[in-house]
Amino acid sequence: MNDHPSVQSVLVVGTGLIGTSIALALREHGVTVKLADQDPGAVRLARELGAGDDWAPGGARVDLAVIAVPPQFVAQWLLDLQKTEAARFYTDVASVKVLPIAQAAQLGCDMSTYVAGHPLAGRERSGPAAARADVFLGRPWAYCPGPETSPEAVEAVRSLIKLCGGNAVEVDPVSHDEAVALVSHAPHVAASAVAARLADASETALGLAGPGVRDVTRVAGGDPGLWTVILSGNARPVAEILEAVAVDLAAAAAALRAVSVDDDAAIGRVTELLKRGNAGQRRIPGKHGGPPGAYAVVHVQVGDRPGELARLFQVAKDAGVNIEDVRLEHAPGLLLGAAELSVQPEAVEVLAGALRAHGWHVP
Amino acid sequence: MNDHPSVQSVLVVGTGLIGTSIALALREHGVTVKLADQDPGAVRLARELGAGDDWAPGGARVDLAVIAVPPQFVAQWLLDLQKTEAARFYTDVASVKVLPIAQAAQLGCDMSTYVAGHPLAGRERSGPAAARADVFLGRPWAYCPGPETSPEAVEAVRSLIKLCGGNAVEVDPVSHDEAVALVSHAPHVAASAVAARLADASETALGLAGPGVRDVTRVAGGDPGLWTVILSGNARPVAEILEAVAVDLAAAAAALRAVSVDDDAAIGRVTELLKRGNAGQRRIPGKHGGPPGAYAVVHVQVGDRPGELARLFQVAKDAGVNIEDVRLEHAPGLLLGAAELSVQPEAVEVLAGALRAHGWHVP
Numbered sequence: 001m002n003d004h005p006s007v008q009s010v011l012v013v014g015t016g017l018i019g020t021s022i023a024l025a026l027r028e029h030g031v032t033v034k035l036a037d038q039d040p041g042a043v044r045l046a047r048e049l050g051a052g053d054d055w056a057p058g059g060a061r062v063d064l065a066v067i068a069v070p071p072q073f074v075a076q077w078l079l080d081l082q083k084t085e086a087a088r089f090y091t092d093v094a095s096v097k098v099l100p101i102a103q104a105a106q107l108g109c110d111m112s113t114y115v116a117g118h119p120l121a122g123r124e125r126s127g128p129a130a131a132r133a134d135v136f137l138g139r140p141w142a143y144c145p146g147p148e149t150s151p152e153a154v155e156a157v158r159s160l161i162k163l164c165g166g167n168a169v170e171v172d173p174v175s176h177d178e179a180v181a182l183v184s185h186a187p188h189v190a191a192s193a194v195a196a197r198l199a200d201a202s203e204t205a206l207g208l209a210g211p212g213v214r215d216v217t218r219v220a221g222g223d224p225g226l227w228t229v230i231l232s233g234n235a236r237p238v239a240e241i242l243e244a245v246a247v248d249l250a251a252a253a254a255a256l257r258a259v260s261v262d263d264d265a266a267i268g269r270v271t272e273l274l275k276r277g278n279a280g281q282r283r284i285p286g287k288h289g290g291p292p293g294a295y296a297v298v299h300v301q302v303g304d305r306p307g308e309l310a311r312l313f314q315v316a317k318d319a320g321v322n323i324e325d326v327r328l329e330h331a332p333g334l335l336l337g338a339a340e341l342s343v344q345p346e347a348v349e350v351l352a353g354a355l356r357a358h359g360w361h362v363p
Numbered sequence: 364m365n366d367h368p369s370v371q372s373v374l375v376v377g378t379g380l381i382g383t384s385i386a387l388a389l390r391e392h393g394v395t396v397k398l399a400d401q402d403p404g405a406v407r408l409a410r411e412l413g414a415g416d417d418w419a420p421g422g423a424r425v426d427l428a429v430i431a432v433p434p435q436f437v438a439q440w441l442l443d444l445q446k447t448e449a450a451r452f453y454t455d456v457a458s459v460k461v462l463p464i465a466q467a468a469q470l471g472c473d474m475s476t477y478v479a480g481h482p483l484a485g486r487e488r489s490g491p492a493a494a495r496a497d498v499f500l501g502r503p504w505a506y507c508p509g510p511e512t513s514p515e516a517v518e519a520v521r522s523l524i525k526l527c528g529g530n531a532v533e534v535d536p537v538s539h540d541e542a543v544a545l546v547s548h549a550p551h552v553a554a555s556a557v558a559a560r561l562a563d564a565s566e567t568a569l570g571l572a573g574p575g576v577r578d579v580t581r582v583a584g585g586d587p588g589l590w591t592v593i594l595s596g597n598a599r600p601v602a603e604i605l606e607a608v609a610v611d612l613a614a615a616a617a618a619l620r621a622v623s624v625d626d627d628a629a630i631g632r633v634t635e636l637l638k639r640g641n642a643g644q645r646r647i648p649g650k651h652g653g654p655p656g657a658y659a660v661v662h663v664q665v666g667d668r669p670g671e672l673a674r675l676f677q678v679a680k681d682a683g684v685n686i687e688d689v690r691l692e693h694a695p696g697l698l699l700g701a702a703e704l705s706v707q708p709e710a711v712e713v714l715a716g717a718l719r720a721h722g723w724h725v726p
Contacts, residue, residue: 217550224638247609
């Protein structure tokens with residue numbers, strides 16, 4: 001028995017990455033978890049990971065059903081589960097919210113027991129094997145109660161979020177979909193369009209690639225099938241942002257074509273876009289939810305040998321410095337790199353001094 | 364005296380990030396370095412960092428002059444330096460190559476002693492204070508000999524690249540500019556255009572931001588003035604790529620607007636772009652110049668306390684496992700996070716087992 005009496009038993013429908021991760025997190029709190037998936041192999045793998053037991057339709061009613069299937073299938077599952085009174089309350093985890101809510105209302109689902117939800121967790125991998133109980137820790141988890149939603153249903157979903165370690169954010173469905181279009185879906189398509197240019201690039205061009213283009217295009221490695229479904233389910237908000245980005249890029253291209261030593265106005269239009277980019281980039285929250293750039297960075301040269309980083313962190317520990325973040329920058333083709341250690345600004349000199357005293361090269 | 368007799372003395376014109384980093388790298392090999400900059404403060408700072416001594420115009424001729432000024436000023440500096448016979452050979456480090464070479468020829472510079480160059484090093488920071496001798500280690504350093512270039516000039520520039528630890532890549536100027544447009548300049552503008560959408564975003568939307576959009580937009584934090592100069596100097600190749608990206612994004616937006624349950628063709632156009640993005644992203648070389656994704660990843664939950672990472676790396680060291688890369692994923696607002704440790708695939712089980720044996724939570 002956990003601290004949330006309204007969530008003692010949960011049914012997870014869809015044992016992919018998110019569904020299985022939720023199941024694992026709930027199991028850590030002693031919640032009884034039942035698992036269902038149209039793929040028996042996915043259920044078996046989730047069960048073997050300790051995520052719960054197979055669901056037997058028609059068995060005892062659970063407190064809460066978590067529908068972790070693609071957005072366009074949420075409403076039908078909700079209807080079917082409600083018909084058999086599978087659970088007292090229902091939620092989903094789809095990355096868009098307007099579509100499943102509208103479809104559920106259209107199908108005549110009981111909207112008093114359903115609270116749409118969306119945990120903002122990583123999606124670079126997929127499948128139950130990649131599931132981890134801690135993927136929701138401290139992350140935003142949006143939920144969208146409607147006018148008909150009962151307070152008990154909201155309480156059950158808030159308990160679920162708390163048990164998973166998420167940060168509950170109440171938001172209306174339209175605002176939710178516009179928000180994720182802006183901070184996730186449209187950036188994904190833009191990254192894909194940049195990466196697409198590299199598909200036929202020469203080896204010479206790829207040989208000159210550095211960390212910048214790797215960062216810009218990293219999310220473009222995501223699963224096209226999964227992302228097509230996500231984007232299709234949030235089509236209008238994503239389209240609006242992509243159109244605005246396309247206009248900005250076409251304008252930048254036109255300005256660059258007009259650039260000459262004398263055309264200050266054209267050059268100014270390029271600068272203006274870059275400045276807007278600066279302003280937007282600065283507004284993205286940093287780690288720990290704090291303001292971006294709150295830490296100072298210490299550079300240190302490191303060799304690529306076992307124990308090198310252990311020694312380095314030991315020196316930091318002995319100096320009483322907490323390393324907030326670390327970024328390794330390997331020199332391509334060399335077993336030598338630079339570590340960027342993010343620390344509180346007041347710890348910079350302490351750490352740099354300690355590292356130098358132990359023979360590290362801190363430029 | 365270093366191993367490169369043709370590069371015993373070097374003049375660095377422009378003591379910004381790149382110029383000062385080159386000077387520091389050369390000093391480590393005992394090269395005599397003279398420093399010049401239109402800003403006396405920048406020269407003083409570079410000198411205090413140990414990068415060399417002030418240049419006295421009209422003094423002894425150096426072996427090689429490195430012109431580290433913005434692209435549009437390279438040719439005039441080259442002409443002025445050649446008039447006073449300041450050096451035997453000349454190179455530059457501007458991020459575009461067609462423009463300075465064309466201007467140099469136009470101004471009547473001696474093209475036999477000049478080899479245009481471009482070290483592909485990071486540009487997120489700027490100024491001499493951010494300079495580090497190791498920024499060129501193992502990185503590509505393009506150089507563009509022309510039909511009139513003397514073999515001795517090429518030899519001097521190749522020696523410079525070697526002394527700085529760079530990886531010399533001979534390329535013609537047109538191919539160079541098209542390559543950097545593709546892997547650096549156009550991605551920068553695209554990142555800026557995505558980030559620009561966030562400038563007026565709601566706090567709700569920004570609260571749902573995750574690691575994906577942070578990666579896509581990171582380079583958009585670069586200096587707009589510096590990047591305007593870079594983009595203006597490579598206007599046509601960058602414009603061509605931006606136009607293609609804008610067309611792809613507009614087409615994706617149109618397809619999304621046409622998306623309905625029945626419009627499979629529109630959905631297919633979205634998938635097709637995402638697949639092209641996959642293909643392009645996979646072609647970007649990974650760390651150590653190896654193929655992307657050659658390492659396997661071990662996840663481990665870490666607390667945000669001094670010594671936590673030291674303990675973790677010590678366990679890896681004791682297990683004989685070399686950690687190739689580390690990525691810390693902090694949970695926003697929580698002093699707890701997950702570390703992603705990249706290791707050779709065959710070391711995954713060894714490391715996971717060792718960490719678990721020491722009480723770490725490895726999901």
